[in-house]
Amino acid sequence: MKNPYIKTSLGMYLNYFMLGMINIIIASNMSALSDNYNQPVEKISLLVSAIGIGKLIALFFAGRLSDKIGRKPIIITGSFLYLLFLVGIPLMSSYPVAFVLAITAGIANSLLDSGTYPALIESFPKKSSSATVLVKAIMSIGATLLPFILAYLVSNDISWGWSFYALGILFMISGIYLIFMPFPAFKSNSKDKVDSEVYKNRFKEEPKFWGEGLAIILIGFTSTALFVVWQTWLPELGSKFIGLSENVSVKLLSYFSIGALVSVLLLAALLDKLIKPITVMILYPTIAFLSMLSLFFVQSYPIVIIMTFILGLSTSGTFQLAITVMTQFFVKNKGTTTSYVNIAGSAAFILVPIISSFLVGQIGISMTLVFDMVIACLSVLLAVFVLIRGKKVFQ
Template sequence: MKNPYLKTSIGLYLNYFMLGMINIIIASNMGNLSRLYDVSVSQVSLLVSAIGIGKLVALFFAGRLSDKLGRKPIIIAGGFLYLLFLIGMPITTNYYLAFAFAITAGLANSFLDSGTYPALIEAFPKNASSASVFVKAFVSIGATILPFLISFLAANGIFWGWSFFILSILYAVSAIYLIFMPFPKVDNGGDDKLEEKAELTSEKQLMRGKPSMWREGLVIIVIGFTSTALFVVWQTWLPELGEGFIGLSEKTAVQLLSYFSIGALVSVLLLTVLLDKFIKPITVLVVYPIIAFVAMLALFFVKSHPIVMVCTFLLGLFTAGLFQLALTVMTDFFRKNKGTTTSYVNIAGSAAFILVPIITSSLVDSIGISMTLVFDMVIAVLSVVLALYISYRRKKIFS
């Protein structure tokens, strides 16, 4: 029987296609925004932190609202909130007002995350991992297209702000579309009979222990931070790294974002096919950061243009989808109140959005652009250690 929520998922994935563009729209317009607000490039990079502040604030209540009110109103509200950011950023000339608009984008992002991931898990329970990771595919497609859109606008003398305005139109269309679409019933794991049956048939599992939010949960939350940090560094600094550290022209350096996004897209398409059937999410959380670390090491020591392109592609390939898999692992360990438990991971991701640009901006100002690479290598090592611990605990609890 055809899944009744397929049409709904089109709107959900469209939101994240546009979010992929929003994720790099500040990095791609750093020069334009710097001139518009009359501030330094480093100050413009802090607008990414403002998005993280908005995400962090909203996630303390967005998950609970998602569980209580349902996924639909939260997602639609997030879509309309994005209009403030997308229309306001290229219109205002006041940096502090732009900072406020960026906070609004963070609020919108939190609303989308708190509603969309639980909705997809509930709509496609047999393919929850693939449905969640497929979100990243649309994010990557959007991020791949945006640099070409910006290049087209520049080549034809069209105001760069249209890269914002076009997205505002699409978000309005998506929000209106979703108003008329059905959503799955909120599943907070409240079926006591099923839980009792599961407990009776898994006595051996219970003897091994139950997952603890202060142990397994906390580690997965930290993975939410590291997996986001791995990605945010590149979304924020890749063009500047290409120009300042590797020596590429400004145009070529911006195009590195496309190579990175193509790698991310390939990764997500592979994960969509392989997850649940051939590979477990926790295995990906261990293996991907290891390979990403090797690619960063090569990028640090070899500045050849072809090698840079390959390494950038590999970094997109082996950092994409990690955050979505952290969300899936969290719902695997803690099946009740998915909106709330995933919001904890999203809070960690928001903290990364806030802290990573601030930390890397300080490192760049005091030492140099190369420190963004060093910082991300440290994050990759930490990611591997945390994922190995969760893999060990999972075997202990769910054997």
């Protein structure tokens, strides 16, 4: 029987296609935004932190709302909040207003995450890992296309603001589309309706929230941090550390996004068949560390392209897998438990740009590499701990 939620998932994936563009739209328009708001680039980069603040604020209630009133209204509300952000940023010239709009975008992001991930897991219960990782694939496609769209706007003397307006129109269309789409029942996953026999057969012992649960939440932070450093600073690393021109440096984001896309397509094909999520959560940060180490010592252009591609590949999909693993350990109230991982990711969105901006200002752009290598090592250690606990917990 054909899955009745395929059309619904298309709308949810469309949101994340646009979200992939939004995640790098500030970094890609740094100069234009700096001129528009009459602020230095360093302050424009803090709009990324503002998005993280909004995510963090919303995640304290978004997951519970998702479990209480359902996935559908949460996702639709997030779509229309993004419309407000995308139309407002190019129209306004006040930096404080832009900061508030960025917080609104973060709230919208949290609503989408708290509704979409549980909805996909419930729509495709036998392929939940692949369904959630495909979110990252769709985001990577969007992030890959945006630099080319911006280059087209520049070459045709079209205002940079249209990169925001067009996404706003698409979010409006998506929100209206999802109003008429069916969603799976969500209350079947609430605490009082979990089949106790299935629960007992699945676990040898009760999972510990303050053990493996906390470790997975911290992986939500480290996996996001690994990605945010590159999304925020890759063009600057290309121009100031490696010595590339500004146009070529911006295009590095495309190579990074292509690597991310290849990664998540591979994961979507291999997960639940040939490889386990926790294995990827150990392997990917290890590869990322080695890639950054190579990039730190070798700055030739061909090596930079290859390492940028590999970094895109090895820093993508881990966050989505952390959410999947969290639901495997803690099967009750998926909206709430996944929100904890999202809170950690939001904290990374807030703290990483602030920490990296401080390191760049005090020491230099190369410190973004050193900082990210430390994060990669921590991520590996946490994933190894979760693997050890998983062997003790699951039947």
